[in-house]
Amino acid sequence: MRYKGLDLNLLLALDVLLEVRNVSRAADRLGLSQSAMSAALARLRYYFDDELLVVEGRRMHPTPYAEQLASHVRECLVATDTLLATSRAFDPATAERTFRIIGSDYVIASVLVGVARRLADIAPGIRLEFILPEETAAGRLDRGELDLMISPPEFLLPSHPMEELYVETHVIAGWRDNPIFQKPLTEKGVFSAGHVAVSLGTHRTTTFGDRQIELLKYDRRIEAVVSSFMMVPWMLVGTDRLAVMHRRLAVMMADHVAITHAALPFAFPDMHEMAQYHRTRVTDIGLQWLISQIREAAAR
Known part of the structure; x- marks a missing residue:
């Protein structure tokens, strides 16, 4: 699909290129050949009239213009994901969706295992992907790569919504x-x-x-x-x-x-366990349904 002369698929290629800064790794990430990724970069350079990524030594580095584009491209992709995931109705019994959740092994073992067990019965098409926290977790949420981060508030980002799931003693x-x-x-x-x-x-x-x-x-x-x-x-x-x-x-x-x-x-x-999600996901009723399931599991 083209918008104002730009193939929108190229935005995803640009996002990955700016993240990994390597044509071969970007091609692997997107399941493309190296020549196809090189062609995509060439088309992006032509459209934006900028080199975007330049080789210095053994690495590629973004140009100042590409650094300005990076956050806008990521916001655009996150908003698109939200648009595609959002509908006026959400039926867990028939929904086909993957939720990516970052939480400690304590949260996974004591609460999320119960959620997964319940969803196997009431939402068989829902897939939960659990990821342990690491230093880049907040950045991944900010880039829209995660659906949910569960943590005490001091480890969360002030720029995105958060709500309390439960209180732990x-x-x-x-x-x-x-x-x-x-x-x-x-x-x-x-x-x-x-x-x-x-x-x-x-x-x-x-x-x-x-x-x-x-x-x-x-x-x-x-x-x-x-x-x-x-x-x-x-x-x-x-x-x-x-x-x-x-x-x-x-x-x-x-x-x-x-x-x-x-x-x-x-x-x-007491420790307050919070759920945080990207600010573009406030109206995602599927995500809000999942949060309610986690809250109920913690209460049980």
């Missing part, structure tokens, strides 16, 4: 045979034990729970640091170590691993 978890659980927990007892902490991603981002412990000025003896929430229970079994865990995850994992949990013996703030 934290507990102290440990091995089921740890003698500390044979009597009421005390603050002194908790912090005299060794602890397991969680740091996420290559930049070792501190989690909400561990960050709150730091802000409360408690001195913990960290004996192990793991890179996912699901690894924590396995580090507790057979030891006297403790961990601050999400209550939902601790309850679920107690059915599979020999751990138990108890209420924190000191004041601790």
Whole structure:
């Protein structure tokens, strides 16, 4: 399809080229031959009367004009995706759609697995693609590559809508045979034990729970640091170590691993799990339906 003389398929090619900055990789991403991608770049250069990408050394770099175009092209593609995904009616029983969701392994295991199980019955044509968070997650949401990001608000973007899904509390978890659980927990007892902490991603981002412990000025003896929430229970079994865990995850994992949990013996703030989506998706009734399903699963 052409609009004002431009083949709109070329916008997708330009978006990918500006992201990967390599003709061969862009061709692989779009399932095209290298010669076809080179031809697309040539047509884009002719239409915009600009080189768009220039070779310097072994890499391609966008021209100043291409950098100006990049955000507009991405917004155009996101808006087009929204247009195609939006209808006046959404019937989950017959809908055929993929939702891409970024959430931690805690969110996936304790809430989203239940959503997937329910959708298998009521929405068999809906496909959920779960992606673990990493440093580029916010950028991917901003570019419209994701449908939903689930996270505490401090990790979300202020430029896109967000809404609360549920409130999570934290507990102290440990091995089921740890003698500390044979009597009421005390603050002194908790912090005299060794602890397991969680740091996420290559930049070792501190989690909400561990960050709150730091802000409360408690001195913990960290004996192990793991890179996912699901690894924590396995580090507790057979030891006297403790961990601050999400209550939902601790309850679920107690059915599979020999751990138990108890209420924190000191004041601790609740964690608010939020859903964030691109600002162009506010009227996407399919996405709003999915958010309602996640909220109901968390409540259950």
